[in-house]
Each structure stands twice: as C-alpha cells, then as structure tokens.
Amino acid sequence: MDWTREELLVAINLYCRIPFGRIHVGNPEIIQLAEKLGRTPGSISYKLANFASLDPSLDRRGATNVSKLDREVWNEFFEDWDRMIYESERKTAELLGGKEAVEESTDIEWQEGETRETTVQARVNQAFFRKMVLSNYEEKCCITGLANPYLLVASHIVPWSRDSRNRLNPMNGLCLNALHDRAFDRGLITVNPNYEVMVSSQVNHDLFEKYEGRRLSLPQRFVPDPAFLEFHRNEIFVQ
Known part of the structure; x- marks a missing residue:
C-alpha cells in the first residue's frame, strides 16, 4: 500500500523526535503509529530508515528504497520548518487522538497584531524544537552530562531573533543545563570549530573553567552546524 503525504508527515514527525538509536x-511509539496507520512496525521502522538515507546530518545512510514522494515531503519539511512542524503536529494529534499539542487554550496570551493561530503555532513549534533537541542528545547536557530533563534547555546557537529561517532547525540547537544555557545565551561560553568549549575571560568560576577545552557530547544526527557555531563565536561570545 502506497504511503500518502499525510502519513509521511506523521512519520517524519516521529523520525525527528525519537532518538536515532531507537x-x-x-519501540512503543513505532508500534503505536503502525496500529493507527494500519501498517506493521517493520514498515514504519523501514520508512524511518529511508528518511535516514535522506538525512544530510548523518555520516552513515539507512535504507535506499526511497520513493519520489518520500523525497518531496522530506525536502518540503526540512526547507520550511515553521510551517511543516506545525502541520505534522496537527496531523499526528488527529491520528493519535491527542489534542494537547495543538489545543488552543483560553489562557494563551498573544501580542497585539498576532492571531491566536499564530500564537498557538509558535508554542507548538517551540515545544517540538525542544523535543527534537533533547531527544537528539538523549536528554543529557552536551557539556556536563546532566540528565535531569527538568533542568535541561533546548538552547539556540543562533538566537531566535537573529535567524527566523533556522529557529526550528535542530542543527541550530544544543541540549544544555539551565546554568550553561544562560551562560551560552549571554556569550560567556561558546564552542570552537572542534566542538570544544571555550570560556570567556569574564567568567572566573570552576563551574565553567573546568569545562574549558572539553569536547561536546555530540549526537548521532543533527550535529550542530559549524556555520551557526561560527556566528555564535563571532557575534555573541564575549572574549
């Protein structure tokens, strides 16, 4: 049975938010999606492997039986994160019967000039970005190894306000604990081209200094884009 565009969107959504090694x-999420789509878990996992073969962030490649529609939907998703994440989250919620991801809660506040839909989309997309980044790093801070999700942040390398096109790109994200996220955001730490921590001269504390020169724990996919890290070093970092 051929896959539809809607089914592929839901499958890409799952590909992005579960750890690559799972x-x-x-995997219970693969089994659940298979049941909802009327497919086998094997067919779902194989489709995700097909996506891996299209993923430029991977050094290795997955399956190669990629259809024309697979490629079209993949390219559409990865060229328009903002629109496609929201659409895939809505499709996933409809399919799985869960409304919490897209529920238009009455307590949502939005700024003048914005519509409720715009505000809801932003919230949904930000939540998905967090899922992608934390999952990508197996819910561990890439500097310290701290593994408490309540203390972890999906930190933007290029700030949200500086690059609208890559706000939701997982290669523009690092999983950091709240303290080091704050320091990274303020330019007190950064990352060199070898993915090693650099500490500003403005910081004089062991909580930071002991990580000077330590290499980040890098994910299997969506490795931080060197261009984004270069921007952070040049534009955000305080020497």
Whole structure:
C-alpha cells in the first residue's frame, strides 16, 4: 500500500523526535503509529530508515528504497520548518487522538497584531524544537552530562531573533543545563570549530573553567552546524 503525504508527515514527525538509536520495531511509539496507520512496525521502522538515507546530518545512510514522494515531503519539511512542524503536529494529534499539542487554550496570551493561530503555532513549534533537541542528545547536557530533563534547555546557537529561517532547525540547537544555557545565551561560553568549549575571560568560576577545552557530547544526527557555531563565536561570545 502506497504511503500518502499525510502519513509521511506523521512519520517524519516521529523520525525527528525519537532518538536515532531507537528506530526499531520494538519501540512503543513505532508500534503505536503502525496500529493507527494500519501498517506493521517493520514498515514504519523501514520508512524511518529511508528518511535516514535522506538525512544530510548523518555520516552513515539507512535504507535506499526511497520513493519520489518520500523525497518531496522530506525536502518540503526540512526547507520550511515553521510551517511543516506545525502541520505534522496537527496531523499526528488527529491520528493519535491527542489534542494537547495543538489545543488552543483560553489562557494563551498573544501580542497585539498576532492571531491566536499564530500564537498557538509558535508554542507548538517551540515545544517540538525542544523535543527534537533533547531527544537528539538523549536528554543529557552536551557539556556536563546532566540528565535531569527538568533542568535541561533546548538552547539556540543562533538566537531566535537573529535567524527566523533556522529557529526550528535542530542543527541550530544544543541540549544544555539551565546554568550553561544562560551562560551560552549571554556569550560567556561558546564552542570552537572542534566542538570544544571555550570560556570567556569574564567568567572566573570552576563551574565553567573546568569545562574549558572539553569536547561536546555530540549526537548521532543533527550535529550542530559549524556555520551557526561560527556566528555564535563571532557575534555573541564575549572574549
């Protein structure tokens, strides 16, 4: 049975938010999606492997039986994060029967000139960016290794306000604990081209200095884009 565009969107959504090492038939989320789509877990995991073969952030490649529609939907998703994440979240919520991801809560506040839909989309997309980044780093701070999700932040390398096109690009994200996220945001730490921590001369504390020169724990996919890191070093970092 051929895959539809809507089914592929839901599958890409799942590909982005589960750890790469858990793309297998025993994953409960893959089993659940298979049941909802009327497919086997094997067919879902194989489709995710097809996406891996299209993923430029991976050094290795997955399956190669990629259809024309697979490629079209993948390119559409990765060229327009803002629109496609929201659409895929809505499709996933409809399919799985959960409304919390897109529920238009009455307590949402929005700024003058914005519509409720715009505000809801921004909230949904920000939540998905967090899911992608934390999942990508297996819910561990890439500097310290701290593994408490309540203390972890999906930190933007290029700030949200400085690059609208890559706000939701997972290669523009680092999983950091709240303290080091704050320091990164303020330019007190950065990352060199070898993915090693650099500490500003403005910081004089062991909580930061002991990580000077330590290499980040890098994910298997969506490795931070060197161009984004260069921007942070040049525009945000305080020497």
